[in-house]
Amino acid sequence: MDSTARHILDLSRRGLLRGGAGLAALAALAPAARPGLAQPVFRSFPFTLGVSSGDPAPDGFVIWTRLAPEPLQPDGGTVRAALPVTWEVAEDERFTRIAASGTAIARPELAHAVHVEVAGLAPARPYFYRFRAGSEVSRTGRARTAPAAGAAPARLRFVTAGCQHYEHGHFTAWSHIAREPDLDFVFHYGDYIYEYRGRAPGQPGWGPRVRQHLGEETISLPDYRLRYAQYRSDLDLQAAHAAHPFLPSYDDHEVDNNWAGENSEENGQGRFPVAVPPEVFVLRKAAAFQAWYEHMPVRRAAIPRGPDITAYRRLDFGTMARVHVLDTRQFRDDQPCGDGAKPACPEAFRPEAQMLGAAQEDWLLEGLAGSPGRWNILAQQVPMMRRELRGGTISMDKWDAYPAARQRILDGLAERRTPNPVVLSGDVHVALAATIRARPEDAESSAIATEFTATSITSEGDGAEMTPAGEDVLRRNPDIALFNARRGYCVSEATAAAMTTEFVALPFVTREDAPRQTAARFVVENGRAGVQRG
Known part of the structure; x- marks a missing residue:
């Protein structure tokens, strides 16, 4: 059964x-x-x-x-x-x-x-x-509860996790997260559900089929509600929610794979010869956002108004950390160069390119100025680090394809002298730890921030410690210090002196009861951007 x-x-x-x-x-x-x-x-x-x-x-x-x-x-x-x-x-x-x-x-x-x-x-x-x-x-x-404003807690401890494709495996990672001690919060970066139709036994498709989605691809509000109910019925996920406060955000699959602003993945090109017009896609977005709000522990400020939702927000944890929960989907430009992984085309270098949208970007930069936090955490969805792929290509869905937007954020960090910026991300189903430089394309520029990318809870199945693609990524990108393609999550602990992040890995998810293992541990010292082995 x-x-x-x-x-x-x-x-x-x-x-x-x-x-x-x-x-x-x-x-x-x-x-x-x-x-x-x-x-x-x-x-x-x-x-x-x-x-x-x-x-x-x-x-x-x-x-x-x-x-x-x-x-x-x-x-x-x-x-x-x-x-x-x-x-x-x-x-x-x-x-x-x-x-x-x-x-x-x-x-x-x-x-x-x-x-x-x-x-x-x-x-x-x-x-x-x-x-x-x-x-x-x-x-x-x-x-x-969070520490009082101005209070100086001894430490802040949190988990980063996401990408939990129900069909690809068991949510054993959530049972381990439920048992993690003394967490102040769990940042769920997104892909809480996947929108794809259920695959019948033996039917080919992306990733392994361990369990089965109910219903067709999610389009309407009843579709999305059913999908959330199926995911929320998982007892391991329930245990984690009951054990710790969550800071939920969303990525693409809560709506539609690789959606961007007003644009559906179905763009009239390649696999999608019939495009979904923006005025039709907003109907799907409205249904998806309502179902997301209905199933997340978020405040009334996040109640959607049709296809519009305000999910970005800021939380302070005394003088230890300020957490900026960002939305890198709703306000971005469409992926340049036709999406996918390919060499950057001229469209990718537009100086006005938007990943956060003007209003959210201004809000973020304002919050980075005069922050009370020793650590300033940008909790968002897709990798911000420079990540060159095979053949010198980049992923058009990540910050690499929006370099002008990324540079505005990095320049803002430098101009405001924001203490200890740490970026949290996910989406790519591998664990990454990286140093972000003031000019990511210039290997000689100074380090300005650190990024920890959590792997998936289940998406793409069991995975592996290393892959040929991972070896290539490490060879091409000296600022990336870790690549691990197992499933799992990150546990971070910040003190006044340092932030330590443990990359937790599970050896399998296509069977239940996988043990908790440590894949790597990294330290970021106060006042010194960049990753160091812990």
């Missing part, structure tokens, strides 16, 4: 066993419910997609859940009515010291997802939270 089906079956059985008592107790909720609200009556356990927290602040964080007693059915198996959900945040796991509580409304327009922006809490400490719908109680999640 497929692992998702097994997990859902287990959850449904648990709900059904408790169903008689639960339905009787639900009636008792009526006096506390708001007038006019339908009372929740569930055929089975409604919290099948788990709980999450995110975007920590010194006085609180977001907590999330979604009512979905039958998550792979239309509407998650929930009635199309607004339903009350109570929530509690406590100082202890037994909930004997309640710090905050209230009632939220799970609305059908948002797939019965609940986003609560908890405030009024103490800084720099863990809290526990849970939800209740009628007599049913969710699992307990653990969140953590």
